[in-house]
Amino acid sequence: MESLNEENTRSSSCRGVSFEIRAPEVFPEPVHSQRLLSRSSSHFCDVERDDEDEKHGPLPIFQEVSNDLEKQQPGQALEPREQHTGDKGDRSVTPVKTNESRLSIILLDQGLFTVYKRLFAVFFTVNMAALVLAIAGNFSYAERKAATFAIYNVLVLTLCRSEAFLRLVFWCSVKALGRPWVPLRMKTATTSFLQSVGGIHSSCGVSSVAWLIYALVRTLKHRHNASPEIIAVASAILSLLFVSCLVSFPLVRHLHHNVFERTHRFAGWTALALLWVFVVLTAGYDPKSESYDKLNASRLAKQQEIWLTLLVTLLTVLPWVTVKRVSVSVASPSGHASIIKFAGGVKAGLLGRISRSPLSEWHAFAIISDNKEGHMMLAGAVGDFTRGLVSDPPSHLWVRGVHFAGLPYLVHMYNRAVLVATGSGIAVFLSFLLQPEGDHPRHGRIRPSEQMEGEVVVVTSNPQGSRDVVDACRGEGIAAFGPIWDS
Secondary structure (H helix, E strand, O other): OHHHHHHOOEEEEEOOEEEEEOOOOOOOHHHHOOOOOOOOOOOOOOOOOOHHHHHHOOOOEEEEEEOOHHHOOOOOOOOOOOOOOOOOOOOOOOOOOOOOOHHHHHHHOOOOOOHHHHHHHHHHHHHHHHHHHHHOOOOHHHHHOHHHHHHHHHHHHHHOOOHHHHHHHHHHHHHHHOOOOOOHHHHHHHHHHHHOOHHHHHHHHHHHHHHHHHHHHHHHHOHHHOOHHHHHHHHHHHHHHHHHHHHOOHHHHHHOHHHHHHHHHHHHHHHHHHHHHHHHHHHHOEOOOOEOOOOOHHHHHOOHHHHHHHHHHHHHHHHHHOEEEEEOEEEEEEOOEEEEEEEOOOOOOEEEEEEOOOOOOOEEEEEEEOOOOEEEEEEEOOOHHHHHHHHOOOOEEEEEOOOEEOHHHHHHHOOEEEEEEOHHHHHHHHHHHHOOOOOHHHHOOOOHHHOOOOOEEEEEOOHHHHHHHHHHHHHOOOOEEOOOOOO
16 A cells, blocks of 8 residues: 555656645546546647556646645645635536547536626626617617717727736736735636636627618718718628637637637738728718818817727737747657747746747647746647647747736635646646745745635646536635636
């Protein structure tokens, strides 16, 4: 029995921070005792698969991150507590389903009442309520300014996918809530919301199409108030937004991701360019003379549509201003993954995007860094792009200068978090091991007598692995978060 325990526990160290890799005691037996059979993603695949891994199955990385790493008690497990994750659902543990495909887990196991879908429903309901009032003649402003409501929705959906804006929001959230006295309920609710803002993005995208359809129908009914050019441009914008919504449907997005990414990008850019034409023509058109005699700078400056479109344009252009081609060093310790090295340190919890062809596709990976001289990315060789890094390692890659924040960054908000990873999913958390001091100067060190149990579990794995761990934790009343696969 003693030899078996030794065989199932591996030790490692990283810049003086030692940690054990073992199956966590906190999870129920049905979850961690069965091998996770779902296919790995390009971010979370096994780096090496030796005979021992085949024999025992992948063991999760179980690492506690606290404000005092040197003094935390070894082997300390999370105690079940009341769950505050923002989701009210069945807390029973879901048994492992070993015959499911990765796609079925992504599409079918999200649940009907996730925060993502609730946000979608709320924003869509508000938009549709306003639209119904406008159609019924009880909301005269929306009736006259239907196209403006469509532009407002475009602005909101752009904000929800603006990496620079969300980086600021994440930073402010950690600054405001990352203190020991802030209630755990508030922290987990904020984490759920920030992780699921994609629901607002999707909802506003669909709503903008609905508003634009209504605006176009009204314009056609009162054709004498608009020029043929305005109608043609509005129709083109509507078509582009509709196509963008179609390719964003989850099944299409996951089965044909490159098609989704390129269509979404180029249709969006074209629609934005046409939006400028639309607002300028609309502002300058005079129905009485059927000409553009009113078109001048003073009149344009007074149109709110111009300023909304300008803000959307700035948010869209900002990430591309920071794009640059940098030299990289790519190593492949095995055929399963590649390690990409860059110059410059990066704060723990951030992610970055890389590309060989910046106009066609971008790929996001976790950043591994000690926040000093350099940083790395670990890319599992699963897709065409990541396999190409192994077979044909580049000397240069395109990167975006603005690194964006994701779920791992919100770990800074908690007093102590438990991080769980399988395969190259460990890359998401390695920066926390390389930067063990974290935010001590801001919070101060907590004395051993005041140390708390882990407040939250954060997992990065393949879809089935993430689902099983999150479901098991929530079934025990422990707050847990994992990837939601919304993009």
